[in-house]
Amino acid sequence: MLSTANVWLIAFLLLGLAARSNLLAAAATVLLAIRLTGLAFLMPRFYEPALFAGLLFLTVAMLTPFALGKVSLKKLGQGFTTLPGIVAVVGSAVATHLNGHGITLMNTQSHLMINLIAGSILGIVLWGGMPVGPLTAAGVTYLMLECISWITHWVK
Secondary structure (H helix, E strand, O other): OOOOOHHHHHHHHHHHHHOOOOOHHHEEEEEEEHHHHOHHHHHHOOOHHHHHHHHHHHHHHHHHHHOOOOOOHHHHHHHHHHHHHHHHHHHHHHHHHHHHHHHHHHHOOOOHHHHHHHHHHHHHHHOOOOOOHHHHHHHHHHHHHHHEEEEHHOOO
């Protein structure tokens, strides 16, 4: 029962608990339970729907203030006419663009997933950061790799 995959999932569970990352601990627990119940053959089918469901719930959470009537048209309009509001629009556009590249990075270089998770845990433990998930971490990683590539090409 202690296959390499199970050992990794147990390690992620323990890391999640140590770093107080309930999401990491819960995800590892769910996947470990699926493996231990003999339903591991379903796992390859989880990736796309799980990613979609996660993004759906994140979007629902972001739209909830609108649904609760906490955002007026006046507030919305003011957000587009102030420097912080304009920077938020630009920042969000850049972040979603990077997240798109992050998905590609995770699909093409899946071996980096452990590094993304390790970096997230270090950010939580050392800097008191907030775990935003591997997608954002992959997007920032993509940007950093592109910058390194550009610099090394420019220096040659």
